[in-house]
Amino acid sequence: MKLHSWNVNGIRAAQRKGFESYVSEQNPDLLLVQETKAHPDQVEFTSALEDWHVYWNSAEKKGYSGVAVFAREEPLNVSTGIGMTEHDTEGRVLTLEFPDFFLVSVYTPNSQDGLRRLAYRQEWDRDFLNYVSELDKKKPVIFGGDLNVAHTEIDLARPKANRMSAGFTDEERAGFDNIVAAGFIDSFRHFHPDESDHYSWWSFRGGARARNVGWRIDYFCVSPKLQDRMKSARIHPDIMGSDHCPVELVLS
Numbered sequence: 256m257k258l259h260s261w262n263v264n265g266i267r268a269a270q271r272k273g274f275e276s277y278v279s280e281q282n283p284d285l286l287l288v289q290e291t292k293a294h295p296d297q298v299e300f301t302s303a304l305e306d307w308h309v310y311w312n313s314a315e316k317k318g319y320s321g322v323a324v325f326a327r328e329e330p331l332n333v334s335t336g337i338g339m340t341e342h343d344t345e346g347r348v349l350t351l352e353f354p355d356f357f358l359v360s361v362y363t364p365n366s367q368d369g370l371r372r373l374a375y376r377q378e379w380d381r382d383f384l385n386y387v388s389e390l391d392k393k394k395p396v397i398f399g400g401d402l403n404v405a406h407t408e409i410d411l412a413r414p415k416a417n418r419m420s421a422g423f424t425d426e427e428r429a430g431f432d433n434i435v436a437a438g439f440i441d442s443f444r445h446f447h448p449d450e451s452d453h454y455s456w457w458s459f460r461g462g463a464r465a466r467n468v469g470w471r472i473d474y475f476c477v478s479p480k481l482q483d484r485m486k487s488a489r490i491h492p493d494i495m496g497s498d499h500c501p502v503e504l505v506l507s
Contacts (some may be wrong), residue, residue, distance in 0.1 A: 256284045256505070256506045257281075257282075257283045257319050258284065258286075258397070258399065259286045260286070260289070260399035260475060260501065261286070261287070261473075261494075261499060261500070261501040262362070262456070262473060263290060263291065263394060264292075264294040264497040266291040266416070267298060268354050269497060270298075272495065273496055275300065276303075276450065278325070282412065284327045287322070287324055287399045287400055288323040288325070289360065289362035289400045290320060290321065290322075291311070291313065291346075291399050291467050292318050292319060292321055293313065294321075295311045304325070304407070307327065308325070309325050310324045310330075310351065310378075311323045311349070312346045312348065314345045314346035315344045316345070317346070319363060320345045320346045320347060320362060322347060322360040322400065324360050326351060330353050331352045331353060333350070333351050334349075334352075334403050335348065337383060339400070341378075343408075344355070350390070352394075356395040357387075357394060357396045357397070358397050358398075358399075359400075360398075360399060361383065361400040363379065363380075363403040363404070364379050367424070368421070368428050370419075370424065373424065373427075374428075380430030381433075384430075384433055388437055391444065391478050395477075395481045396439075396477075397477050397478070397504070398439075398476050399504070400475050400485065401472060402431070404431050404472060405417075405422055405423050405428075406428060406430075406441065406444075406471075409449070409450070409451040410471040411423060411471065412454065412467065422470060440477045440478075440482060440485070441476060442477050442488040442504045443471070444488040445477075446485075446487060446489075447488070452489050454467065454469025454470055455492075456464070456469055456470045456471075456473065456489070456498060456499045457469040457498060459498055464498075472499075473490075473501075475488060475502060477504070481506065485504070485506060486507055487503075488502070488503065488505070490503070491503060
C-alpha cells in the first residue's frame with residue numbers, strides 16, 4: 256500500500272501544474288493533501304480522478320489552509336478537526352478510519368514571521384498529539400502532512416542561520432520530540448537515519464530549490480503498532496508544482 260502526502264500550496268494552482276497527471280503516474284492508494292486553499296465546490300476534477308473518494312476539511316476563511324484526502328477505497332468513517340473549537344476553524348485536520356488504522360492528514364500552523372504565533376503553535380502541538388494518541392488507543396494511527404518543523408539540524412540546509420526562524424525554534428523541535436517520545440515513528444528517518452540533504456520544501460527565493468537549500472518539514476508518522484508493516488519511505492523532490500514536494504510511505 257502506497258501513501259503520498261503533498262502540500263500543494265493551492266489545489267487549483269496545482270491542477271494547472273499537472274496535479275492530476277501526478278496522481279495518475281504515481282498512483283498512490285491514499286493521497287493526503289495540505290494547503291488546498293479551496294472549498295470542494297470551487298474545484299472540478301477531470302475523469303482521470305473520477306474513481307477516487309475525495310474528502311475535505313476547508314478553512315472558514317476563503318483561500319486559506321485546508322486539507323483533503325484522496326482514497327481508492329471508501330473509509331469506514333470520516334471526521335474533521337480534533338474536537339476543539341479554538342483549533343477547528345482553519346481546516347487543518349482530516350481523519351479517515353479504515354479497518355486496520357486511522358489516517359490523519361494534518362497541516363500544522365506556522366509560527367509566522369517574528370514568531371508571533373509561536374505560543375499558539377505550542378498549544379496546537381500539545382492538543383494535536385493528544386488527539387492522535389487517543390486515536391492510537393483504539394487502533395493504529397498514521398498521520399501525514401506539513402508539520403512545519405525541521406526536527407534536527409540535518410533536516411534543513413542552513414541550521415545555524417535559522418536558529419530562531421519559524422520551523423526551527425527550540426519550542427517547535429521539542430514539539431516533535433514529544434511526538435517521538437509518544438512512540439510515533441518518523442518514517443523517513445526510520446529508513447534514512449543519518450542522511451542529510453533530503454528536503455521537502457524550498458523557498459521560492461534565490462533559486463533555493465535548484466541549489467537544494469531546503470527544509471524537511473513534511474512527514475509520515477506511524478504508530479509503533481504498524482512498524483513491522485513499514486517497507487520504505489522516500490521524498491520526491493523531482494515532482495514539481497508546489498514549493499513543497501510529495502513524501503511517500505509504503506506499507507505491506
